[in-house]
Amino acid sequence: MIDDELRENIKKIALQNAIKYNGKASSKIVLTRTLATNLEFKNKINELRTEVDKIVREINNITRNEQNAEIQKYRIVTNVIKSNTKLPPLKNLIHGKLKTRFSPEPNGYLHIGHAKAAIINDEYTSMYNGEIILRIDDTNPINEKLEYYNAIEEDLKWLNIEFNNVKNSSDDIELMYERCKQLIRSDAAYVCTCQREIIQTNRYKKKSCGCRTNTEEQNYKKWNFMFNKYKTGEAIIRFRGDMESNNTVMRDPVLFRISDGYHPILKTKYRVWPSYDFAVAIEDSLDGITHAFRSKEYELRNELYYKILNSLKMRKPEILEFSRLELKGIPVSKRKIKSLIESKKISGYDDPRLSTLRSMKRRGIVPISIRKFILSLGFTKSNTLAPFDVLESINRKIIDPNSIRLHMVKKPKKINIIKIPFKKIHLHNYPSTNKKRLVTIHENFYLEYEDAIKLKINSKIRLIGIGNINIIKIESDCIYSEFIDDVLDNSIKKIQWVSENAIHKLKITIPKEIFINDKFNEDSLVEISSYTETHYLKLNKNDMIQFVRFGYCRKDSDEHAIYCHK
Ligand SMILES: [Zn+2]
Structure with a gap:
C-alpha cells in the first residue's frame, strides 16, 4: 500500500532530483531511489511506478522557484530543533544567500564526529534559510565502496537532515581536469616524476626538484602521459607553492596522482584523481558554497585552499573551523x-x-x-x-x-508467596499515562538475586504492584513468604519481580567503554541472561524499555535487548 508517508518521500526525492537536473526530475531515477529504501515494493513495482510517474509529472510542471520553495518546506517540517541554537552568527553573509555543504568520504560509516559537521551545517542553513548540499567526496577510489555511499545517505536521513541537492565530487572530475590544465598553462602547477622517497626528503629539507623547471610544454606532455603511459606512483601534479614555507602543506603539494583503483561508480573510466585539497577547493567554489565548515585539523590547509582558488581566479568561500568531537x-x-x-x-x-x-x-x-x-x-x-x-x-x-516500564531480574531467585488475595494485577506501563498491562500471577515469583540475599526471616518487603510480604523461611532454592497487606509504607523497600507463569527469557547486552587508557577493555561487552515479563514480546523492534531499577534498553529482537544507559 502506498501511504501518505511514502508519497511525501517520493515527492522529496523527485524535488531533489528536479533541482539537480534543471527542474526536470527523471521518473527512472526517482523510482530507483524510492525502491532502495522501500524494498517491500520490489514485487509491486508497477503500483509504485504509477505513483512515481504521477508525482514526477506534478513536480516537473511547476517552476524551479516553486520547486526550491517546496524543498525548503520539507527542511523546516522535518527538522526538529533548528535556529534555536547557541551557534555564533556568521559574518560576510547576505541573509538567504547561505550555501553550505557536508562532504564526507565514502570510506566508512558516519560517526559522532561527522554528525557534528553535518548538524552544524544544517543548523546554520536553517538559521539563515540557506541551502545545504550533500557532496560525497569520492576522489580516492582505493578506499571507497558503494555500500558507504548508501549508508551515508541513510544515516543522514536518520539524523533528520534534508539536503537541497546530493552529488558526488567525482561527477565533476572533467571540470577538475580543465582547472588543472589552466594551472599548468599559467605555470602554477607542474608534473613531478621523482620517487616518493625523494619527494619526501626534499620536502623535509625545503629543497626543490628538477621537475620544477619543466617548461609548460613539457608539463603538458607529461600530464597527458599520466592518462596512459605512466604507472601508478610514477608521476604527480604538484602545485607551485613555496618549498621554503614554514607551513609544510605549502611545499609544492600534490594536486593529482594516478590511481588504478576501481572506483565504486566510475569503475575504471579514470585513473588520474585529484587530491583532497584540490577537489575540495574547486568543488566548493563551483558549487557556490558561501561558508565551508571543517574541523580544526585542516587549519593548515586553508592557505593552500585559497592559493589554489586565487591562481584560478575562482570565487572563494569563507572557511570556518570547529573542534573535533570524540567520545x-x-x-x-x-x-x-x-x-x-x-x-x-x-x-x-x-x-x-x-x-x-x-x-x-x-x-x-x-x-x-x-x-x-x-x-x-x-x-x-x-x-x-x-x-x-x-x-x-x-x-x-x-x-x-x-519507554515502557517492565520488570526484569538479571539473576533470578525463586520466591513463594502464599495468601495473595488476587490472581491478576495491573501494572503501569508509563509513569505519565494511565496505560496498564494485565499480569496473571500465582504463588511463585522470581526476585533479583541481589535483593533476595538481603532478606531475613520476619523482614518485610514490598513487591511493586502487589503489596507487602513477610519472609517466613529461607532455603537455598526458594524463599517462602506470605502476603500481608497493600498498605503503602515508605520505610519498606520496593522491589521488582517476575511471575513464574509469565516469564520471558531475554539476553541483554551491556556495552561499556572499548578502551580504558588506550588499552582494549576485555570486559567492554557484558551479556546477561535475564527473566523479564512476557509482555516484552508484544513490543515492537526498536521500542525503548525502562527495566525497573536497572536502566533503559532498546528491543533488538524478541530474544535480545541492548542496554542504552541508566
Ligand atoms: Zn620532481
Whole structure:
C-alpha cells in the first residue's frame, strides 16, 4: 500500500532530483531511489511506478522557484530543533544567500564526529534559510565502496537532515581536469616524476626538484602521459607553492596522482584523481558554497585552499573551523575500528560500543539527542573529548516518557508467596499515562538475586504492584513468604519481580567503554541472561524499555535487548 508517508518521500526525492537536473526530475531515477529504501515494493513495482510517474509529472510542471520553495518546506517540517541554537552568527553573509555543504568520504560509516559537521551545517542553513548540499567526496577510489555511499545517505536521513541537492565530487572530475590544465598553462602547477622517497626528503629539507623547471610544454606532455603511459606512483601534479614555507602543506603539494583503483561508480573510466585539497577547493567554489565548515585539523590547509582558488581566479568561500568531537573511550579511527573487527573483538560497524550513528541507533540513542548534545558543546575550537554520560543524560530526558516500564531480574531467585488475595494485577506501563498491562500471577515469583540475599526471616518487603510480604523461611532454592497487606509504607523497600507463569527469557547486552587508557577493555561487552515479563514480546523492534531499577534498553529482537544507559 502506498501511504501518505511514502508519497511525501517520493515527492522529496523527485524535488531533489528536479533541482539537480534543471527542474526536470527523471521518473527512472526517482523510482530507483524510492525502491532502495522501500524494498517491500520490489514485487509491486508497477503500483509504485504509477505513483512515481504521477508525482514526477506534478513536480516537473511547476517552476524551479516553486520547486526550491517546496524543498525548503520539507527542511523546516522535518527538522526538529533548528535556529534555536547557541551557534555564533556568521559574518560576510547576505541573509538567504547561505550555501553550505557536508562532504564526507565514502570510506566508512558516519560517526559522532561527522554528525557534528553535518548538524552544524544544517543548523546554520536553517538559521539563515540557506541551502545545504550533500557532496560525497569520492576522489580516492582505493578506499571507497558503494555500500558507504548508501549508508551515508541513510544515516543522514536518520539524523533528520534534508539536503537541497546530493552529488558526488567525482561527477565533476572533467571540470577538475580543465582547472588543472589552466594551472599548468599559467605555470602554477607542474608534473613531478621523482620517487616518493625523494619527494619526501626534499620536502623535509625545503629543497626543490628538477621537475620544477619543466617548461609548460613539457608539463603538458607529461600530464597527458599520466592518462596512459605512466604507472601508478610514477608521476604527480604538484602545485607551485613555496618549498621554503614554514607551513609544510605549502611545499609544492600534490594536486593529482594516478590511481588504478576501481572506483565504486566510475569503475575504471579514470585513473588520474585529484587530491583532497584540490577537489575540495574547486568543488566548493563551483558549487557556490558561501561558508565551508571543517574541523580544526585542516587549519593548515586553508592557505593552500585559497592559493589554489586565487591562481584560478575562482570565487572563494569563507572557511570556518570547529573542534573535533570524540567520545571518551570510543575510537573513531577507521584503522583502529577495522583492526577490532578483523580480530573479532567487536561485531561490526554497528557494534553498540562504537560511536558510529548505526551503533548509537542500535543502542537507543535518538537523533534529536545527538543534535542537542552537539549543540550543547558549542562551537569551540579546542578538541572535545566528551564523556558519554552527557549524551546519556540528554537522551534519557527524551526517551523517558515513551519507554515502557517492565520488570526484569538479571539473576533470578525463586520466591513463594502464599495468601495473595488476587490472581491478576495491573501494572503501569508509563509513569505519565494511565496505560496498564494485565499480569496473571500465582504463588511463585522470581526476585533479583541481589535483593533476595538481603532478606531475613520476619523482614518485610514490598513487591511493586502487589503489596507487602513477610519472609517466613529461607532455603537455598526458594524463599517462602506470605502476603500481608497493600498498605503503602515508605520505610519498606520496593522491589521488582517476575511471575513464574509469565516469564520471558531475554539476553541483554551491556556495552561499556572499548578502551580504558588506550588499552582494549576485555570486559567492554557484558551479556546477561535475564527473566523479564512476557509482555516484552508484544513490543515492537526498536521500542525503548525502562527495566525497573536497572536502566533503559532498546528491543533488538524478541530474544535480545541492548542496554542504552541508566
Ligand atoms: Zn620532481
